[in-house]
Amino acid sequence: MSNLLKPYTFNNGVEVKNRLVVAPMTHWSSDENGHATDAELDFIRPRAKGFGIFIAAATAVNEQAIGFRGEPSAIRDEDIPHLKKIADTIHSQNTLAVIQLHHSGKDRQPNTGNNTELVAPSADSVTQAREMTVAEIKQTVADFAAAAKRAMQAGFDGVEIHGANNYLLQQFLSAHHNQRTDEYGGSLENRLRFPLEVTDSVIDACKDNPQFIIGYRLTPEESHEKGLTMADTFALVEALAERDLQYIHISLQGFYNKARRNADVNRSRLELIREKLHGKNVALIGVGKLNTPEKALAAINTGWVDFVAIGMGVLANPDFGERCQTGNSQKMRKMPDLTRSAKFNQMPEAMLNQFMNFVPKPLRIIFNFIRSFRS
Secondary structure, three states: OOOOOOOEEOOOOOEEOOOEEEOOOOOOOOOOOOOOOHHHHHHHHHHHOOOOEEEEEEEEOOHHHOOOOOOOEOOOHHHHHHHHHHHHHHHOOOOEEEEEEEOOOOOOOOOOOOOOOOEEOOOEOOOOEEEOOHHHHHHHHHHHHHHHHHHHHOOOOEEEEEEOOOOHHHHHHOOOOOOOOOOOOOOHHHHHHHHHHHHHHHHHHOOOOOOOEEEEEEOOOOOOOOOOOHHHHHHHHHHHHOOOOOEEEEOOOOOOOEOOOOOOOOOEHHHHHHHHOOOOOOEEEEEOOOOOHHHHHHHHHOOOOOEEEEOHHHHHOOOHHHHHHHOOOOOOOOOOOOOOOOOOOOOOHHHHHHHHOOOOHHHHHHHHHHHOOOO
């Protein structure tokens, strides 16, 4: 496991103890004010152990940004002490704490309790989102910066700008979602404007702390006819690499997934992005079905990435980081045990219930029946 456990030094001088990152995962477990609950902190604590970096769940930068029930908040200064609880919990495991800054745009889950208007780059008849005004775009840029400052004041070691998973920043970059005709739409240069303005505002907001880590997470391609292609992603990656950014995090369902279009379809997206970053002192994080220590090691050994991020593996196995120290994969789960209680799985009840929503109803009835007899 030696290559996985090597330290890494970011371009701002911050050293990370190993190449393991806990991927940002939705907990659905903050209270009605967007503040961390004890159950949420109990979920984080064991999973942070053994990792170099823990990226905390997507956290709203303003009221319209809230995309799901139980989303954490970095909207007001009153949120800072509660954000500090998350940072302190991660730090208790000798792990760097990074928080993901998020705006859902039109991709808001139902039943969130958020009654603000849905906004998007362009009006959307399916979701009933309306087009953002330029004034709202500028305010959202400022809101990302303010949220980053609050994260810094709360003791986080860094922030990750959420430009992936079909949320607002990705919606602006995508020609499928963005049909604007002003300076924020049309050409690739214009579609890049909002994501890069957000990035620049966050960098500027945190400039007084040069050791504050700033990362950007992106989805490299979309399946829509006019959706994102690798060419769009290369342009974004190259623009980000010119900025005072510490890392770029590629959101993938599979670490080895190959390019779909506008690039060599016989090669992986991560390998191609690594080439675009050649000579740039910006770290690259890869993710996607790396659910055992051996798979994480194999991924880092490709040389395509500097860090590997673990999602489902650490969700199902709270001791994943510790297992990587020894390479112990015995009796590892591929997913949480839905026949056992939330306490057994060391996760909040609301989080376990979300998993149950993806289970067909007949199976759900069986699982709930079995769970009633098990702890």
